[in-house]
Amino acid sequence: MADKKQAGFTKREALFYHETIRPGKVEIVASKPMATQRDLSLAYSPGVAAPVEAIAENPANAARYTARSNLVAVISNGTAILGLGNLGALASKPVMEGKAVLFKRFADVDSIDIELATEDPDAFIEAVALMEPTFGGINLEDIKAPECFIIEQALRDRMNIPIMHDDQHGTAIITAAGLLNACHLTGRDIKDVKVVVNGAGAAAIACTALIKAMGARHDNVIMCDRSGPITRDRDNLDQWKSAHAVDTKATTLEEALDGADIFLGLSAAGALKPEWVKKMADKPIIFAMANPVPEIMPDEAKEVRPDAIVATGRSDFPNQVNNVLGFPFIFRGALDVQATAINEEMKIAAAQAIAELARERVPEEVASAYGKNHKFGTDYIIPAPFDPRLIEVVSSAVAKAAMDSGVAQAKIRDFDKYRHDLKSRLNPTTSVLTGVYNEAKANPKRMVFAEAEEEVVLRAAIQYRDFGYGQPILVGRTKAVLDKLHQLSVSDPQSFEIQNSADSPHVPAMVEFLYKRLQRKGYTERDVRRMVNNDRNTFASLLVALGHGDGLITGLTRTFAQSAREVNRVLDPKPGAVPFGIHMMIGKNHTTFLADTTINERPTAEELAHIATETAAVARRMGHEPRVAFLSYSTFGNPPGRWLENIRAAVAILDEQDPGFEYEGEMAPDVALNPTVMKQYPFSRLSGPANVLIMPGLQSANLSAKLLRELADNATIGPMLIGMEKPVQIAPMTAIAPDVLTLAVLAAAGVVG
Structure with a gap:
């Protein structure tokens, strides 16, 4: 198959x-400590x-x-x-x-x-x-x-x-939100619109019931099933369909659509014909939500009615009706007030909150995910699922509606605080990463995978292409790579570009380029030719240097230091930059950036200041306001020591530069991260726990990053290489395919590098 x-x-x-x-x-x-006998006694018997x-x-x-x-x-x-x-x-x-x-x-x-x-x-x-x-x-x-x-x-x-069948009510809530905005854009009042619903299943009936609860008049809504419009004179209706029966002269879906303002499709692919769309009212609103193929494709609808507003259930078209916009936040609000039900008032509040959110200015991370600066309009009537504001806007609206309608058993006294607490539940990095992946899709790149004979690398390369991030260029022996692709059940292995130094037409130009770089560094032309032919990192880097690839991912078969040396023979740092590495440690609701974890053994004060500034920029790109701590065994001179001057000088350099972010040092990790300990130093310039940790040297940085990766529960991305002239990432030798893919996408999207 x-x-x-x-x-x-x-x-x-x-x-x-x-x-x-x-x-x-x-x-x-487990959410509580389970390390000691006392912990277990508290958790179970007799503590329970x-x-x-x-x-x-x-x-x-x-x-x-x-x-x-x-x-x-x-x-x-x-x-x-x-x-x-x-x-x-x-x-x-x-x-x-x-x-x-x-x-x-x-x-x-x-x-x-x-x-x-x-x-x-x-x-x-x-x-x-x-x-x-x-x-x-x-x-x-x-x-x-x-x-x-x-x-x-x-x-x-x-x-x-609270009980909710999401297939019904989740779809209904997002649909209602989109309809509110479509009516707003076209100057309609939901009380006056003529609606045709095609489909009479759970979702269709829930959508119909909700828009009626929000003001649509019963006699203005015609629901159709396989037998046509549901009318009061039909004798084949169950109690749920009969609740939406009307008197109408229309005997078919086509006739029902004559002059209709809105089409709601929850039926089957191709159920709405373009010629029927022509019969609808001016500025028709079409929600074609059959999946995976809608009742009519948006381009078909727009071809016959350019004035139409079209929504579907698909993510590859504007205005996706996606239940994830609703159910998580509806339950969040309901749980937080211990609601005894999810009632109509709460559903309406959710729909209105979602609709109003779409009308607000689109956050930068959402705009970048779409590849351009979207704003409220005919192609943006429903917020993106990864809009970070949804949790605070929708959940608080639902909680308030539960309180106002009398189904809440607990009260929220301070909604400003509640919204802040909601926002702090989530890590903004996750939303930004979603945008990064979409940015990579919008601007696909040719990524060179230097070790394509390794299964982990090859899996990542396959995913890189299959997910639409760009074209992978596989470096390795041609037969070995093709055999691996066959083993991984790839149906079209010949469609992948494989670069093999044994037969690549680029080798002469590579030798000429590299010999010019290395001839005054003790290398003969024969040495260079041997490197090009035998070293995959050199060969892969030259593909990027000569423009045959846009970026490079390597690291699985050699240590970071060795891979970096081989890449550096070919590629230079950015002008004025100091290459260094960042580990990004992602927790449930926080992200910490550690630098430099890979390259600079004893950074100078100038290098430390540069690393701090660049790491703060990465933190900002990942959705965080940076608070930088220069770490040391000493906190503000206590205890004194001989390795503190570089750190103090780096802080002084930032004092002169006024870089636009919070920074402080030298300080021990507990002072930088523990709010209780921080209070002992009221003069500290950090307003909260640090999220950017600048290490004094490579030994402490690399040890800390690897210890946290192995011992902590945080997800780890990195090391991410910063400061090279071309997008290059060196994965750890322990990386699995998702790690390699993430680094490749970050490089392709230009978030790091």
Whole structure:
């Protein structure tokens, strides 16, 4: 079976992603210390007795002493998995794990996936209802209609926690937000619009119900199923369809669309014909949300109606209706006020908040992700899913609506503080990295992979091409690379560009170029020819130097120092720059930048100041306001020592330059990072814990970076090489394919280098 590419990656790569590191996408991590016997005694017996008794006395204490108030279950029986149909509960597990990951990534909500092996609604309802003591909320997913309606309503009646079937209400909320903005742009009032809904499944019925709750008049909305418009005289309607039956002379979708303002498609590919779009009102609003192929492609709709506003469910077109804009933040707000339900008021508040956010100035990281400076308009009526403001805007709106509508059991007294707390839950680096990847897609580069016979490197190169970041250039023996591509089940290995020094037409020019560089450094032409023919780093670097590639990734087969020496024979630093390395340590809600971790053994004061300035610039590009600490064993002269003058001189240099960021030193790590210890030095110029750590020398820097990578729970990117004339990155020898890919994309996007 051919490994066809879908959505920028192949089936092979999707399976590899789910299999590597550890199978699946989730794990359980303890939130309390578990190192000592005392820790275990507090965590279990006898320490648990105290919270058990407190909760038995007052059930509200469960929110204080357990994870319940931040825990959502993602539950399915697999009867309607994505667009794949009824494949069963077990097959739905990858989707439910993915939903759990999205809850954590976007709203810091802990989530557990549960797959129930039953198609009996009563059995499903009973199983979920019995779990109410465990969870703060229930997200129902991929359950076919009409059972999904029965299950959700029954659970809402029985349970005293938020219940939401996201396929219905998540889609409805994002759709409603987009419609509000489309009506705003076209001068319409939702109370007056004529709407045609094509499709009568769970999502279509939820969308219809919500826009009616927001003001659309019942008689102005015509819903169509496979039999045509749903009218009051039809005798084949269930209770959910009949709730939206109207009197109309239209007998087909085509007739219903005559003069319609809005088309909402939640049906099938190609269901909306271009000639029918012509019959719609001026400035028609078309939401074609069938996936993966919409009811009409945006270019087809625009061809017949250039004045149309078009939205789809796809990320490769403007105005994507994406549920991730809603469900994480809706549950975040509901959990934070311990809501007993997710009601219509909360859904409307979420839709309005999302709509209003799209009208605000687009943040720089969102604009860069689109490849240009987008602003509110016909191609931007719905915010991007990685807009970092969503968590604070939507969650606070939902929480307030829960309080105002009387379903909140806890109150938020200070919404300004609450919004600040929401924002601090997430690490801005994750949003920026999403933008970086999109920037790389928008401006693809030719990336030279110097060690393409290594499986890790080759996997990264395959992903680099499959994900659309550019063209990989594979350096290695031709047959060996082709054999590896075959082993990795690549269907078209001959389509990859392979550069082999044994037969490359570029070798003569490479020898001439390199001999001119090295002839006064003790190298003969024969030495240079041998290096070009036998050393892949030299050969790969020359491809970049002579313009046959835009950037270089290497490092898997040799130490960083050796790889750097070989690259430096060919490529120079940027004029006036000092090359150095940064490790980026990414935690749940913080990122720390360590420099220089790779090159300069005993940096001078000038070099330290330069490294601090450049690292601060990288921190800013990654979404952080830099606070720079020059680290030492000594804090402001205590204890005294002989290696402090360079650090003090570097601080003095920055004093003269006024670089526009906070900096301080010399200081010990605890003074730089621990707010309690920082208070002992009220004269410190840092307003908070440092996020840029400038090390006094290579030994301490490299040791610290590697210790943190191995011992801490932080994700690590790096070392990232800064200051070279061309984009060059040297991965650690321990890197896996995602690490290599990340460095290649960072180089391609110009974020580092």
